Amino acid sequence: MGPRRYCLQMLIAGIAAASLVTCSCTTTATPTGNGQAVVDFDAILLRRLILNNSATSNATDVAAVSVHQIMETIGYLFKAPRILNETFDKAPELNNELFWEVVHGAEALAGIKGILAESEVVALLDSMAARVAQLPTHLCWPVLRRVVLAALMQRRLQHGPFGLDAAAAAARLCVRFFLLHRTAAGRKGIIDFFHISKAGGTTFCQLAKLNGCRTQSFAARRNCLIREFDDVPRWVNHTLHVSLAPRGLRTPWFANWGSKQRNSVSCHIRKRFMMRRRFNILANEFTVYGAQRIPRNAHVCPGHLNVLQLRHPHLRLRSHLMWVWALYDHHFKEQASEFFPTHGSTHWRALLPAATDNYYIRSLLGESVYFLPPENLTLTHLAAARLAITQFDVLLLLEQPSMNEVLYEMAIGWGLGFGAVHARTSSQVHEVGRQGLPDSEDWKELLKQNELDMDLYRFGSLLALLDVIVFDMAREAGLGSGYSSVSADGGEGGGAGNAAIAGSRAVNPGDDEQWELPGNSTTQRSMCGFVSANEADDVLPAWLVV
Numbered sequence: 001m002g003p004r005r006y007c008l009q010m011l012i013a014g015i016a017a018a019s020l021v022t023c024s025c026t027t028t029a030t031p032t033g034n035g036q037a038v039v040d041f042d043a044i045l046l047r048r049l050i051l052n053n054s055a056t057s058n059a060t061d062v063a064a065v066s067v068h069q070i071m072e073t074i075g076y077l078f079k080a081p082r083i084l085n086e087t088f089d090k091a092p093e094l095n096n097e098l099f100w101e102v103v104h105g106a107e108a109l110a111g112i113k114g115i116l117a118e119s120e121v122v123a124l125l126d127s128m129a130a131r132v133a134q135l136p137t138h139l140c141w142p143v144l145r146r147v148v149l150a151a152l153m154q155r156r157l158q159h160g161p162f163g164l165d166a167a168a169a170a171a172r173l174c175v176r177f178f179l180l181h182r183t184a185a186g187r188k189g190i191i192d193f194f195h196i197s198k199a200g201g202t203t204f205c206q207l208a209k210l211n212g213c214r215t216q217s218f219a220a221r222r223n224c225l226i227r228e229f230d231d232v233p234r235w236v237n238h239t240l241h242v243s244l245a246p247r248g249l250r251t252p253w254f255a256n257w258g259s260k261q262r263n264s265v266s267c268h269i270r271k272r273f274m275m276r277r278r279f280n281i282l283a284n285e286f287t288v289y290g291a292q293r294i295p296r297n298a299h300v301c302p303g304h305l306n307v308l309q310l311r312h313p314h315l316r317l318r319s320h321l322m323w324v325w326a327l328y329d330h331h332f333k334e335q336a337s338e339f340f341p342t343h344g345s346t347h348w349r350a351l352l353p354a355a356t357d358n359y360y361i362r363s364l365l366g367e368s369v370y371f372l373p374p375e376n377l378t379l380t381h382l383a384a385a386r387l388a389i390t391q392f393d394v395l396l397l398l399e400q401p402s403m404n405e406v407l408y409e410m411a412i413g414w415g416l417g418f419g420a421v422h423a424r425t426s427s428q429v430h431e432v433g434r435q436g437l438p439d440s441e442d443w444k445e446l447l448k449q450n451e452l453d454m455d456l457y458r459f460g461s462l463l464a465l466l467d468v469i470v471f472d473m474a475r476e477a478g479l480g481s482g483y484s485s486v487s488a489d490g491g492e493g494g495g496a497g498n499a500a501i502a503g504s505r506a507v508n509p510g511d512d513e514q515w516e517l518p519g520n521s522t523t524q525r526s527m528c529g530f531v532s533a534n535e536a537d538d539v540l541p542a543w544l545v546v
């Protein structure tokens with residue numbers, strides 16, 4: 001909370017004040033000449049430019065989102081297409097001419113090639129929308145979408161609110177991106193959830209179940225993972241675990257860091273495996289694909305709808321230590337203490353080498369980075385991880401429920417989601433787990449080692465914030481399909497058409513969560529959202545993206 005904090009709220013206040021001066025007509029829908037309702041770009045921008053920090057208030061430093069950081073993010077996005085090509089071998093969007101044409105349009109809009117007049121802006125936005133409409137529909141084009149949003153944002157910050165015609169053109173462009181996203185999600189047919197441990201993945205998998213998705217198993221520990229794909233996380237340093245273990249104890253599944261190579265499965269085989277069994281969601285709780293030896297080959301599968309959820313790195317880390325402590329307690333009872341000669345940060349770092357050291361960056365760059373020694377992780381990795389995030393089709397922030405509600409409905413097509421945060425840790429696990437945390441000086445030391453992840457998280461948050469503007473525009477334009485907020489414990493939750501979940505939640509680590517909607521819920525159940533758009537087709541159609 002230092003003086004360097006020109007926080008986002010100030011930015012918002014600035015924008016709001018500017019709107020009041022220059023435009024007293026801010027309403028959500030404004031009729032134009034041809035009688036069509038226009039979605040007000042500015043109103044949505046103002047509504048979405050707020051990160052609600054109440055859930056993370058005790059973790060340092062998320063609140064410090066400055067104007068400078070927003071401008072830095074925008075600048076980074078403009079550079080992204082070119083550095084993507086230098087960083088990764090696979091970035092499918094870059095191979096299309098139209099992609100570059102729209103990127104050039106975005107640069108012009110942002111004023112990189114000279115300031116445009118309002119009338120030129122309208123023409124430019126319309127020509128960009130026309131090109132977006134021609135893009136092939138096998139991809140969601142997340143990189144392009146974010147570059148365009150960055151340009152809209154830059155124009156807005158520098159020139160004040162769009163005029164009516166430009167706002168309408170901006171809305172048309174956003175709607176184009178939404179339609180492209182929805183169509184592509186249907187062609188992809190599979191949600192690939194990148195589950196970064198302790199960032200809300202269990203909840204996501206259970207929500208998938210409630211929304212009618214299908215996978216190998218929704219049970220705890222399986223958690224939407226596909227056994228054959230071997231995407232289980234590698235947490236505990238196997239060598240260290242074994243060296244501490246009293247004789248005669250079985251080595252548990254989670255002591256697999258450094259001892260369990262992934263049996264790698266190509267995107268092509270993953271897709272066919274899933275389609276044959278009519279599964280439409282999988283989770284990957286390890287690293288992105290393809291980079292066991294060659295970091296440049298790290299990639300997500302372009303034929304999947306790739307979803308990533310981020311949680312504040314400090315809260316994620318804390319939750320992870322508590323979870324692992326509770327796992328030891330549960331598995332080894334009174335012998336658990338053998339594995340913890342101390343619970344200081346040095347021991348934790350040796351025990352959970354990846355999870356305690358910039359876990360996001362390691363997970364997002366493949367095995368060759370996941371297993372790097374701490375001293376070898378650099379700013380170059382941070383930059384690459386930013387690009388990796390930019391390629392995910394959908395980006396959720398655990399601590400921003402109102403944002404996620406828009407994304408569940410408009411980016412995944414789910415009719416049901418939570419109105420509030422529901423991380424898995426039960427109060428019992430919490431009570432036990434807390435005893436394993438390092439003391440506060442030591443804890444600060446540990447946080448210091450994770451500053452690269454903190455930076456990545458700030459970038460990701462701003463990216464999500466840009467993203468949600470597109471989906472919110474589409475919803476305001478009437479393209480939503482309905483959404484109900486559910487509550488986890490039968491109490492009253494938010495939202496109209498509100499339903500409650502019956503069934504037990506985990507008490508011990510590894511217990512099942514059995515979430516069900518009670519028998520005659522009034523809630524309309526979709527079948528896993530957009531990815532099921534074409535699943536009535538009997539044979540695998542030729543246009544399927546594999």
Ligand SMILES: *[C@@H]1O[C@H](CO)[C@@H](O)[C@H](O)[C@H]1NC(C)=O
Pocket residue numbers: 052053054055402420421
């Ligand atoms: C912020 O989030 C908290 C809980 O996460 C919620 O109670 C509060 O209403 C939210 N505030 C706003 C302004 O959305």
Ligand SMILES: *[C@@H]1O[C@H](CO)[C@@H](O)[C@H](O)[C@H]1NC(C)=O
Pocket residue numbers: 054055057058
């Ligand atoms: C933040 O810390 C204060 C005191 O340190 C505590 O009372 C409060 O419950 C904490 N809030 C959260 C969200 O953890």
Ligand SMILES: *[C@@H]1O[C@H](CO)[C@@H](O)[C@H](O)[C@H]1NC(C)=O
Pocket residue numbers: 085086094095
């Ligand atoms: C990407 O880089 C390669 C050289 O590494 C170059 O041949 C290719 O033209 C570049 N592609 C784009 C789209 O810039």
Ligand SMILES: *[C@@H]1O[C@H](CO)[C@@H](O)[C@H](O)[C@H]1NC(C)=O
Pocket residue numbers: 237238239240243349350351353373
């Ligand atoms: C894993 O454990 C071994 C055995 O104690 C230790 O030598 C090694 O340094 C640990 N790995 C890391 C990355 O801390």
Ligand SMILES: *[C@@H]1O[C@H](CO)[C@@H](O)[C@H](O)[C@H]1NC(C)=O
Pocket residue numbers: 372373375376
């Ligand atoms: C880590 O960095 C050290 C020193 O720069 C280097 O000698 C070593 O080869 C690196 N290790 C890996 C796995 O890259």
Ligand SMILES: *[C@@H]1O[C@H](CO)[C@@H](O)[C@H](O)[C@H]1NC(C)=O
Pocket residue numbers: 519520
């Ligand atoms: C749901 O409602 C139908 C009729 O409205 C009824 O026949 C059925 O038994 C109900 N199912 C449950 C589980 O309550």
